[in-house]
Amino acid sequence: MTLYETLEVSPQASPSVIRAxxxxxxxxxxxxxxxxxxxxxxxxAQINFAYSVLADPVKRRRQDVRP
Structure with a gap:
């Protein structure tokens, strides 16, 4: 399961959608x-981890470039 799936959002979701x-x-x-x-x-715990990565622009970029 990806971090986006954990938060039930699209990989193109804006920061405000991720936060909501x-x-x-x-x-x-x-x-x-x-x-x-x-x-x-x-x-x-899974939700908190996913948010901690996707809410941080630098961590999110690193996550997005992983194969």
Whole structure:
């Protein structure tokens, strides 16, 4: 799964779309909303990582040039 797929956005998504998708997914998958689910915490960790890369223009460019 790519980082774009993790955030459910297109590779051409603007920074504002990426931020909105992150906020929506983070809120939906937050462990406080799913206290008995280990999967929610794991999913949120994936979402956080994807956002940390795609929100940074330099990291995003490096990610985009990978084969």
């Amino acid at each position: 998708a992150y906020r929506c997914l983070a809120q939906h998958h937050h462990p406080d909303k799913h206290p008995n689910s280990d999967a929610a915490g794991q999913r949120l």
